Amino acid sequence: MRQLKMDDNFQNLEFEELEHWQSVNDIPEDVLKFIDDISKRRALYLYNDHNFYCPFCLSKLRNNFRCPKCHKSFKRYKDENDIMTSSSIESLRDCYFEYYYYVFDIQSEEVLLYILEEDISYNNPLTLELYRTSNIKIKEILHLTQNGYYELLNKNYYSYKSIDLELFKKDGSYNLDTLFLFDNKYIDYNSAYLYVDNLNDLKDTIYRYTKIWQAKDYLKKKMVRLSSLVYAPLHFKSFEYLMQNKLYNLAFNEGYILKMDSKDKMLLSKNNKYLKMLIKYNFGFDEYLALRMCPTLDLDLICFLSFNIEITKKIQDIANINFVKLKNYFAEHKYSEGMLVEYYDYLKLAQDLGFDLKDKKVLYPENLIQEHDKLYLDNLVIEDKNINKKIKKVAASLMDNYYEDENYVIKPILDLEDLIDEGTKQHNCVRTYAKDYANDLTHLYVMRKKSNLAESFVTIEEYHNKIIQARCKYNEAPDANTIKIIQNWVKTIKR
Ligand SMILES: [Zn+2]
Numbered sequence: 001m002r003q004l005k006m007d008d009n010f011q012n013l014e015f016e017e018l019e020h021w022q023s024v025n026d027i028p029e030d031v032l033k034f035i036d037d038i039s040k041r042r043a044l045y046l047y048n049d050h051n052f053y054c055p056f057c058l059s060k061l062r063n064n065f066r067c068p069k070c071h072k073s074f075k076r077y078k079d080e081n082d083i084m085t086s087s088s089i090e091s092l093r094d095c096y097f098e099y100y101y102y103v104f105d106i107q108s109e110e111v112l113l114y115i116l117e118e119d120i121s122y123n124n125p126l127t128l129e130l131y132r133t134s135n136i137k138i139k140e141i142l143h144l145t146q147n148g149y150y151e152l153l154n155k156n157y158y159s160y161k162s163i164d165l166e167l168f169k170k171d172g173s174y175n176l177d178t179l180f181l182f183d184n185k186y187i188d189y190n191s192a193y194l195y196v197d198n199l200n201d202l203k204d205t206i207y208r209y210t211k212i213w214q215a216k217d218y219l220k221k222k223m224v225r226l227s228s229l230v231y232a233p234l235h236f237k238s239f240e241y242l243m244q245n246k247l248y249n250l251a252f253n254e255g256y257i258l259k260m261d262s263k264d265k266m267l268l269s270k271n272n273k274y275l276k277m278l279i280k281y282n283f284g285f286d287e288y289l290a291l292r293m294c295p296t297l298d299l300d301l302i303c304f305l306s307f308n309i310e311i312t313k314k315i316q317d318i319a320n321i322n323f324v325k326l327k328n329y330f331a332e333h334k335y336s337e338g339m340l341v342e343y344y345d346y347l348k349l350a351q352d353l354g355f356d357l358k359d360k361k362v363l364y365p366e367n368l369i370q371e372h373d374k375l376y377l378d379n380l381v382i383e384d385k386n387i388n389k390k391i392k393k394v395a396a397s398l399m400d401n402y403y404e405d406e407n408y409v410i411k412p413i414l415d416l417e418d419l420i421d422e423g424t425k426q427h428n429c430v431r432t433y434a435k436d437y438a439n440d441l442t443h444l445y446v447m448r449k450k451s452n453l454a455e456s457f458v459t460i461e462e463y464h465n466k467i468i469q470a471r472c473k474y475n476e477a478p479d480a481n482t483i484k485i486i487q488n489w490v491k492t493i494k495r
Pocket residue numbers: 054055056057058059067068069070071072
């Protein structure tokens with residue numbers, strides 16, 4: 001424990017200031033070597049040719065991630081935070097790369113956590129050639145206590161309870177952005193490497209019940225979140241529970257915020273078949289939530305449901321669906337997991353129209369996209385019976401702006417069906433402008449190639465003789481030549 005001492009006037013007792021590293025010179029050799037080892041294995045990736053390069057001699061790496069010139073070997077790309085990226089070799093001189101590391105230190109049984117920053121740069125004023133230099137500095141030092149932590153450099157105190165207030169909402173749900181903000185407080189990414197060689201020293205500190213040192217091998221290979229090293233182990237009983245069961249992926253990735261209700265306790269009870277599965281595949285938080293929603297030993301089903309866990313939750317809330325049947329339906333129709341978003345959207349539309357969400361024909365339509373678009377249209381018409389009439393009227397008035405040259409035509413979207421069709425073909429959200437279009441609050445056009453008039457090319461939104469947006473399929477921007485044509489056209493339009 002820290003020593004109490006009298007202040008300078010011998011009036012009050014105060015804690016003795018903890019000794020800590022002041023500069024890079026105080027950082028132990030082992031820690032510097034740990035940083036150096038990670039840093040030297042980080043490859044360089046260039047956007048201009050999509051290849052990996054040696055960050056030292058700038059040679060292109062071989063397929064085995066080895067440098068043909070200096071024979072260093074590099075880590076394969078796994079985590080996007082763990083790679084240096086630049087547009088080209090030439091632009092390296094203007095690049096600054098920042099990397100972060102966490103290091104625990106124990107001083108008189110008190111726990112300090114150092115956040116170290118490594119700055120890598122190629123802009124060496126002493127040489128004309130690109131030359132990699134690395135500098136390490138102390139970004140912040142956290143003095144951790146059971147209830148919160150002090151920033152020794154910024155001189156602030158934060159309690160874990162104040163983080164709770166942000167994280168947990170009144171209705172029992174949680175706001176994960178809070179954790180994201182916490183993890184990004186000192187570093188640019190939400191995770192960093194942890195020095196693990198001294199984790200055993202935490203045994204005689206406030207960490208004694210957390211058993212965090214047991215996860216040494218797991219932590220060695222992965223970048224870790226700050227919240228998982230500070231807030232989770234010191235503030236959540238569930239963290240200890242997950243650690244005891246060696247569910248490291250869950251413990252270090254949000255799993256600790258589970259309330260440990262009867263369902264959690266069932267899934268995580270000793271000798272439970274689900275617990276064995278969790279351990280075997282080292283489930284993360286989303287996979288666990290999927291399992292919680294639908295207890296199953298079918299790993300494919302868990303992958304399917306955890307692909308977009310937020311949407312899966314919403315689907316369950318709206319339709320209380322049988323997930324096995326849903327997965328089979330997706331497989332039969334060759335829909336990818338990405339289509340779960342459209343599926344949810346479809347269910348919501350069906351619900352708004354008063355359809356029976358227990359009816360199999362409603363739950364599993366023959367053609368999801370077509371049915372989705374049909375319901376969307378129905379919904380619009382119910383909202384405004386005259387919407388199609390109004391669109392046709394606006395479109396007719398825009399026919400004056402019809403454009404045609406050797407290769408292209410530009411014409412207004414003619415009616416509601418035309419609008420829905422364009423959105424489906426282009427995979428864009430033009431249909432959500434239907435109401436505005438009907439009320440003459442925006443103008444919608446399609447640009448088509450004369451060689452293929454049936455196929456969509458560019459969707460254009462114009463208003464007051466200005467282009468609001470022009471998008472190709474999947475919301476991609478048109479090429480320069482096409483943009484020029486559109487810009488010239490918009491100068492000529494009459495209303
Ligand atoms: Zn090299």
